[in-house]
Amino acid sequence: MSGLKVTFVQDDGVEKVIEDATPGQSLMEIGRFHGVAGIVGDCGGGCACATCHVYVDEKWQAVIGKPDDIEAATLDMVSEICRDNSRLCCQIQMRKELDGLRLVVAPNL
Amino acid sequence: MVSEANTQSGGCPVAGHGKLGGASLTDPAILAHPNAFFHSMRQEDPVHYDEKLGMWLVSRYDDIVTVLRDPIIYSDKHGYAAQYASGFFEEFKKILETEGGGFFPDVIKDDPPAHTRVRRLLDKAFTAHRVATLEPGITRVIVELIEKLADQAAGDKVVDGVNDFAVPLTIAVICEQLGIAQFNAKKIQEWSGAVTAQIGRMQDRDQMVANARLICELQNFIIGEMKSRQESPREDMISDLVHAKLEDGSTLSFAEAVSLVRAMVIAGNDTTATAIGNLLYVLATRPEVAQLLKDSADDERMLNRFVEELLRIEPPVRGLAKMTTTETVLGGQKLPAHAHLLVLYASGNDDETQFNCPRNFDPNRGNIAKHVAFGTGVHRCVGASLARMEIKVAARELIKRIDKLKLAIPVEQIKYLPTVATHSLESLPLTLSRRR
Numbered sequence: 001m002s003g004l005k006v007t008f009v010q011d012d013g014v015e016k017v018i019e020d021a022t023p024g025q026s027l028m029e030i031g032r033f034h035g036v037a038g039i040v041g042d043c044g045g046g047c048a049c050a051t052c053h054v055y056v057d058e059k060w061q062a063v064i065g066k067p068d069d070i071e072a073a074t075l076d077m078v079s080e081i082c083r084d085n086s087r088l089c090c091q092i093q094m095r096k097e098l099d100g101l102r103l104v105v106a107p108n109l
Numbered sequence: 110m111v112s113e114a115n116t117q118s119g120g121c122p123v124a125g126h127g128k129l130g131g132a133s134l135t136d137p138a139i140l141a142h143p144n145a146f147f148h149s150m151r152q153e154d155p156v157h158y159d160e161k162l163g164m165w166l167v168s169r170y171d172d173i174v175t176v177l178r179d180p181i182i183y184s185d186k187h188g189y190a191a192q193y194a195s196g197f198f199e200e201f202k203k204i205l206e207t208e209g210g211g212f213f214p215d216v217i218k219d220d221p222p223a224h225t226r227v228r229r230l231l232d233k234a235f236t237a238h239r240v241a242t243l244e245p246g247i248t249r250v251i252v253e254l255i256e257k258l259a260d261q262a263a264g265d266k267v268v269d270g271v272n273d274f275a276v277p278l279t280i281a282v283i284c285e286q287l288g289i290a291q292f293n294a295k296k297i298q299e300w301s302g303a304v305t306a307q308i309g310r311m312q313d314r315d316q317m318v319a320n321a322r323l324i325c326e327l328q329n330f331i332i333g334e335m336k337s338r339q340e341s342p343r344e345d346m347i348s349d350l351v352h353a354k355l356e357d358g359s360t361l362s363f364a365e366a367v368s369l370v371r372a373m374v375i376a377g378n379d380t381t382a383t384a385i386g387n388l389l390y391v392l393a394t395r396p397e398v399a400q401l402l403k404d405s406a407d408d409e410r411m412l413n414r415f416v417e418e419l420l421r422i423e424p425p426v427r428g429l430a431k432m433t434t435t436e437t438v439l440g441g442q443k444l445p446a447h448a449h450l451l452v453l454y455a456s457g458n459d460d461e462t463q464f465n466c467p468r469n470f471d472p473n474r475g476n477i478a479k480h481v482a483f484g485t486g487v488h489r490c491v492g493a494s495l496a497r498m499e500i501k502v503a504a505r506e507l508i509k510r511i512d513k514l515k516l517a518i519p520v521e522q523i524k525y526l527p528t529v530a531t532h533s534l535e536s537l538p539l540t541l542s543r544r545r
Contacts, residue, residue: 042489044232049489050478070237073413080475109479 004099008036008054011107021094027103028052028090038105045090047071050078053106056085063097081106121466129153133161134428134451134529135311141525143427143532144468147456156442162310162529164430164451165444170460170481172440173452177486180221182437183450185488188430189218191449192308197317201307204318209325210332213368217376221487227365229356231491234346240494243286244502250281251502255510259543267517270393270537272298275385275503276378282499283377287370288345289334300327301379302526304371308430309528331370335363346373381496383425383533385503390523390537391423391470392507393516398470402508405472414472416501421480422470427455427532429484455532457481512544 003020008031010016021030031039031052040051047070056064064087067075071091075082089103129149132139139146150157150168157166167173176183194201205212216227254274262268280294303323306312312320335351342348350366350373361369392399405411428451435446444450458480459467465474483490490496507514516523517538524535 042485042487043236043491043493044229046232046236046238046494048235048237048494049483049485051485070241073410074237074478076410076413077417077478078476109476 004094004096005101006030006094006098007102008034008039009102009104010037011105012037023093023095025094026090027054027092027094027101028088030094031089031105036105038108039089041090043090047074047088047091050074050088050109052089053078053081054087054089054103055083055106056087057102057104058085060098060101060103061085064092064101067091078106078109081109121461122468129157131160133159134166135159135161137527140527140529140532141523143455144459147453147459150453151456151460156440156444159451162451164449165442166428166456167439167450167452168456168460169440170457170463173454173457173481174485175439176431176450176452177481177484177488180224180487182434183431184220184434185218185224185429185431186220187432187434187447188450189215189308191432192310192430194307194317194321195310197314200314201317201321204321205325205328208322209328210367211328211364213328213364213371215372216365216368217372217488217491224487226355226357226359227361227369228487228491230353230361231369234349235492235494237494240498243495244498246285247282247498248502248506250285251278251499251506252510254278254281255506259511259541262539262541265540267538267540270389270539271382271386271534272536275382275389278385278503279378279382279499282381282495283374286345286377286495287334287347287373288338288343289347289374296326297374297378299323301375303327304375305379305528305530308530309526311527311529327371327374328367331367331374335366335370377492377495379533380425380490380531381492381499383531384420384423384496384500386534386537387423387425387532388419388500388504389507389514389539390534391419393514393537393539394520395470399508399514401470401472402504406505406508411472412501412505413497414477415504416497417477417480418470418472418474419500419504420482420497421458421464421474421477422468423532424455424458424480424482425531425533426482426484428453428529451529454481454484510544511541514539514541 005019006021008016016036018034028041032041042051043049071088075086155169159166202212258274276298277294280297284292300323303320306320334347338348338351342352350369353361405415431450433444433448437444461467483493517540526533526535
């Protein structure tokens with residue numbers, strides 16, 4: 001089995017476990033394809049709409065890294081629900097090192 | 110009767126209160142200053158049938174989002190088709206087929222899944238990261254135009270913020286992106302007006318015929334540009350569209366490509382020009398907002414927020430059409446199948462249940478991205494990042510370079526374009542001087 005595992009914890013508490021994520025796909029595409037509630041990706045991954053907002057579990061923060069300036073600016077537009085571990089998951093590509101990743105989907109603004 | 114008044118409600122400035130009565134969005138006075146009408150609708154009859162317009166007006170934020178998030182029940186394709194050249198469609202279509210190379214339906218206004226195929230292609234062209242690389246070039250264009258405007262305004266001469274600045278600015282930017290090196294900005298402005306009038310619902314037959322002829326010119330121009338790139342592609346967006354390979358391996362048909370280039374030329378300049386016109390209007394009429402911008406000019410974060418709040422409080426697009434594909438209930442209102450809706454983005458942005466004191470210009474809002482100036486859902490504005498960039502650079506460079514920006518006519522004399530689709534200044538007579 002070559003698929004990678006990623007878990008999205010929806011705002012309603014439901015955990016969506018995806019076990020066939022492909023490296024190179026963005027986490028937004030993976031979440032949207034599997035119908036994760038709250039992963040909308042209106043702008044198609046352009047870092048423009050903040051509708052794929054997730055909180056990264058503490059133990060994954062180092063490997064995932066921080067948002068760049070452009071992503072940080074888009075996150076600032078949802079400052080009411082933005083935290084230190086916020087990321088827009090359209091900006092994160094799935095890769096081997098992220099196998100087992102756990103993300104909490106941010107609530108609606 | 111709906112009246113505009115600057116009264117206080119719960120400490121917030123509001124646009125006014127009144128009874129809806131038989132008021133219609135088609136009333137020129139309401140088109141010019143719609144916020145009190147929107148407020149009355151949200152309070153009294155949130156999904157309101159406007160008899161003169163023959164459309165259901167969707168005024169509350171939550172209902173707007175419901176509509177935009179369900180493109181199957183609320184069809185963009187059918188709503189647009191019923192709006193387009195309304196009343197004269199067959200005649201309009203015939204003119205385009207005879208004189209304009211064909212009638213090319215807008216593929217961006219299709220419904221999923223057909224829409225998704227094309228949308229994915231455009232998403233890639235306008236990411237925030239790609240647009241960020243354009244900032245130096247856009248800044249050069251804008252600074253040049255500001256300097257020209259300042260020269261023109263020397264000695265208290267009146268200049269037009271819309272036609273001397275906002276319109277040429279956005280036309281120059283999109284033409285550079287598309288790769289149109291030689292262009293007549295005046296002509297492109299006329300073409301834009303002709304296309305947007307087709308969804309504005311305020312044209313008579315003579316205007317329709319004149320507009321159709323202008324769109325023929327536009328299409329013949331576009332087809333010429335496309336043909337010159339079919340054999341020898343260049344590094345520009347028209348070439349990209351002509352030679353595009355889509356995710357499913359297909360290519361665009363000629364008709365699809367013409368409609369997309371047309372959409373880029375028009376959507377790429379018209380609404381952003383409206384936004385920049387609104388920016389100048391706000392700066393000339395609200396000194397506290399001008400001061401705020403001055404204080405934010407070197408603060409990228411605050412500049413971004415300033416732009417977003419401008420888009421919330423003065424959204425260029427006021428209302429776009431949808432059509433129900435089945436009987437449904439929206440905001441407590443039963444709607445039949447084929448109900449023609451006008452989704453009032455501008456009213457959603459003004460909804461006091463979502464935005465505290467919505468008439469206050471407050472860039473520090475925690476939910477600033479919640480506004481629907483770009484829409485939401487599958488048809489969310491694909492050029493949002495480019496529009497934001499143009500408005501941000503215009504705001505920053507204007508406030509750094511221009512001083513004493515004032516209306517040259519009384520505010521009551523300012524005219525807006527007759528259209529339900531956008532809230533666009535016809536012109537904006539200004540006086541200004543260089544900042545020393």
